[in-house]
Amino acid sequence: MLRYIFKRVLIFVPTLLVISLLTFAISVNAPGDPLELLNKNSLGEGRSEDKLASEKTYREARHTYGFDLPLFYFTISSAAYPDTLYKVADESQRKTLERLSWKYGDWNYVSNWYLQLRTLEVLTARIPPVGANAVSLNTVRNDVYQLYDQFEERKICFFLKEISTVVSDSGSLHTLLLPAYQNLQQSFEDIQVHATPYRKYVPAISWYGTANQYHRWLSRFLQGDFGISYQDQRPVSSVIGDALPWTAGISLLSVILAYLIAIPIGIHAAVNKGRLSERIGTSSLFVLYSLPNFWIATMLVIFLCGGDWLHVFPGPGAAPVPDDASLLVKIGTTSYRLILPLICWTYGSLAFISRQMRGGMLNVISQDYIRTARAKGLDEHTVIWKHALRNSLLPVITLFGEIFPLAVSGSVVLEHIFNIPGMGQLSYEALFSKNYPVIFAVLLITAFLTLLGNLVADIGYALVDPRISYSGKKK
């Protein structure tokens, strides 16, 4: 048995690794810049000294959070792929440069173009826009700004030409900017002259070692450091710590409720099979099972929580309990608000479990040993509740493995409807605001718990049923 458990736990590792890679791949490809969430003003729009200063803070933030590292241990790409691209801070500039390098096939010349462009930008930013030069200076700044996002030859030439006319027309700018402009012009000509477009068909591998974003994130994660939530800059573990009690509490309560109600119902349905009352009961359980919980939740909120109809329950949302209230008051206020969520959480699994229970019971009571028990003269109550129940509980136990992880990931949509600040709501908001540290943590924890739940269910199965043994040869 221990050997079996060990083997199963060993399989966790590749599974979780794949999930972490998947999440990482998603986060890397997600549009938008997480740093902008961290500090909304870090990328100033002004194009002067302010911008240079804000760019500096942006670069520093990028370094602190490790975004200036390469993404992964290696890249398998073409020879045209820019292998030091990750050093460029701005996302849209990165995309343009990647495309340029792709088109012309040589990153060395393209990166030189980028450096020349930056030199010119810094130069223009340092010149104060005063006097007659202000207009032409602004034109140059604007053109440089535009050039960062262009990869089509025609458009690049257009902006280069515009800079050239402006620079040669105005006297003082001429001396200041001409060398930088000539370098820029030269670097673009270099790109064109040395174009090697065939290189995009030559595969190349570049190796970055362990100094990469994935490694950094994973190694910290394993040490229990889940990172910092981009949205409110709190540690992810404390954000999850706040949300987890809500979800776990409601889910646990609903699971217990579901089992407590479902098992007697299932047994009753099996024992009275064929009667009209049972048939109605079983069909209504089926209907209950197929009712989409987000529909029922919406209907309950609309009809029972104010609006134009009954105002039996307060509006959706966790109760604003004052911190100094006594425990009883806290429980009182909260529990009243939790009645509707609890109903929506429970009825589906309730129907599911009782259907399974009925099936299991039906299987068992048609067996010989039950007939023997009846033939011995035992009363029906003992036969059902003592002899049959234990064996018919088997399939219901395995269900726990499926319900367990749900207790943590929570129901995204139900928490959304009832406005409960649990894990589901947390991850929903995190997904919309690209708060990837939180998403990573929730996804990995849920996946881990799913695996654990399956394992616990399998072990429970073996404990209840002595016929099942995992220690022998592989199934």
Next chain:
Amino acid sequence: MKANPVDMTPWNSAPPEKLQGVVLPARRFTYWKLVIRQFRKNRLAIWSLRFVIFLFVIAFLADVLANEKPLLCQYQGKVYAPVFRNYGVQLGLLRWPAPLVNAEWGTLAYDWAVHAPIPYQPQNLDKANEHGVSPFAHQHVRSMRWRHWMGTDELGRDVLAGMLHGTRVALMVGIASMGLALIIGLLLGALAGFFGDEGLRISRARLLLNVLSSFPALFYAFGSRGYALQDALADSVTSFLYQLFISLGIFIGFGVIGNSLAVLFKRIPILNKKVRVPIDLLISRLIEIMVSIPILFLIISVSAIVTKPSLLIVMVLIGLTGWTGIARLVRAELLRIRHLEYIEAARSLGFRELRILLRHALPNALTPVLIAFAFGVAGAILTESLLSFLGIGVPAETITWGSMLSMARETPSAWWLALFPGFAIFLTVTTYNLLGEGLTDAMDPRKKN
């Protein structure tokens, strides 16, 4: 080795009346006939099937049932069929005649016109009936024909039209995504179940060359064509599919080259040695990984990446994540079938493994797949409505049952927005589930009599 000319088709697909003197049961007792007979006895299942057919009819005719354009009309002396012409315009085959370009269909002065039963499209904004008009309340409409039978939403859009067109979205997502899941699930489940861990033996040359050729295949098919694919996706779905087709062609091309080279290299004795591929282990691990990922999360996070939401992406995502159930069933079924005697017989007759799998083993494993398909469609429809309820992945201008239901949250007094779409989701999902239950019962050998 030459195959023995005895017909080895399984007896349920095309039963020969006589096989070496043994008289087989007559044709009417085939497995499928039994299943169908059993299924017919289940009244609930039959009604579910009828309802599903009804839904398909609605989905198919949605444009004819609810449309602001007339079905047939005469305008300025000429006869048009705008609803049907619209199909041609959308496919790029036809163009609107000059007087009908950007026409305000509702207010045109037709000579005569045959209108659709509901003269609205789900996107039409009825300015006179904004802010959610109840189906029973007074409506500012010209005549009964223009009445909103299921009310309107906040923007004045007709709910009934949205319901009818939503049927199309729901069924399309359900069937298409499960179709994709079916392909993946059948393929992987069949490989895992039929070959197991011992059954798949291929020569070292073939294994090596397949692994080696997969790298350049991926690189040239997708890596170096990344921008071509990306630009095509931004352009339109058709051009993306075209580019994807080219990529797949390149990919398959490399596979063909690798495998033809393998035939040559097999002449070298060391490379011709057979290796065991534990395909069952690999696929089972893959299934386990897929099952332990919170699927809804995955779909939500992937659709958060996509800058341009589209139904196609939702379908592909549901399909790519929904195949595990089918794969498990096919695997379990084939694990059983591969030890049956007729497979042994086919093998001893010298048939190739692939032929045995495709012609003899797989057809007998298809029945449980049908059950999984029915349940899968129910799940896919539920997932789609959940996604559009949350406003994820499905484009904002596409009206679905889920998106209408979510509007009810913003206008709590509009009970009709919550009741009708939600009931449609419930009914459709239940029907597919009942269909699945009915099939399960019909295929259960214990209930055969």
